[in-house]
Amino acid sequence: MSSNGGDDGRLKFSDALRTAIRERGLSLSRLRVHLADKGFDVGTATLSTWQSGARVPRDGSVGVLEALEEVLDVPSGWLVERLEPARLSAVRPRRPFAVVDESDALARLLGTLDGAAHGQLRTTGVAEEVVLSATGGLAVKHVVQAVQAVRSADRLVIVHQTEPDGDIAAVSPEAIGGCRVGRVARDRERGLLVAELLVDRRLAVDETAVLRYDVHDRATHPMTEYFRFHEWPVTHHSLEVRFDPAALPVRVMEFARKTSGSPDIVRREITLSQDRRAQVVVPAAEPGIVGIDWQWG
Secondary structure: OHHHOOOHHHOOHHHHHHHHHHHHOOOHHHHHHHHHHOOOOOOHHHHHHHHHOOOOOOOOOHHHHHHHHHHOOOOOOOOHHHOOHHHHHHHOOOOOOOOOOOHHHHHHHHHHOOHHHOOOEEEEEEEEEEEEOOOOOEEEEEEEEEEEEOOOEEEEEEEEEOOOOOOHHHOEEEEEEOEEEEEEEEEOOOOEEEEEEEEEEEEOOOOEEEEEEEEEOOOOOOOOEEEEEEOOOEOEEEEEEEOOOOOOEEEEEEEEEOOOOOOEEEEEEOOOOOOOEEEEEEOOEOOEEEEEEEEEO
16 A cells, blocks of 8 residues: 555554555444454444554554554554554563463463463452461462453463462362353463453453452462462552461561562561451552562461
């Protein structure tokens, strides 16, 4: 198309998209239909804000942009490369679970399920309560997780790792609300579990849902830390570890890391509440690790 030549290399993303839509002769409604045929449910309002410059594509939207390039008959990368560098790095795919040491093993487990589902629902906020038993082991983890679709999707992939002497076969996710448990894959040697949570309905791009689920571990060996990893930014993360009266720690610390194997970028002491809870609230969590560790007497 003519917009590929001359001075088009200086066009901003919004200007380039608007030009391509005009030269293709498509209304936003027809463009939406073409994208839906390729598996992307993008609203006309979203397309309108993209071409006006009011908004830019969200993290993980590279698939939508590539589909747009096909529909609009422009060269591969013609739209994607016009995003600002920071946004470009955010929309491009990355190696699954790259922030944790067990990324390769987790990716293999993911491959036995539906690898394409990974990252289609992104966490916007999560609140979790980790309940320890009288032996200091993990009894159950309660999670409330808010998600938003960056591509039309109906499932969230969750991960759990048991303690070194734990039995991953005994670990079981339980859907509490807004979802049901789908397929589950386990790695006995590494104590890893990857599971699907199937949302009550398929979400269109930008739609949200709140999922409530538990993970039952019933481990008996005393834990010394718990962390959650984030592959993408999260607007809110609250973490509580509740200790049993029969097994109280002598010291509790909050920590944050870029990856599970990297040095702490945050480390501070936590005082237990009167009901034996250690609490951490992160208003805006960047990709990486957020956790709590403790010492037994």
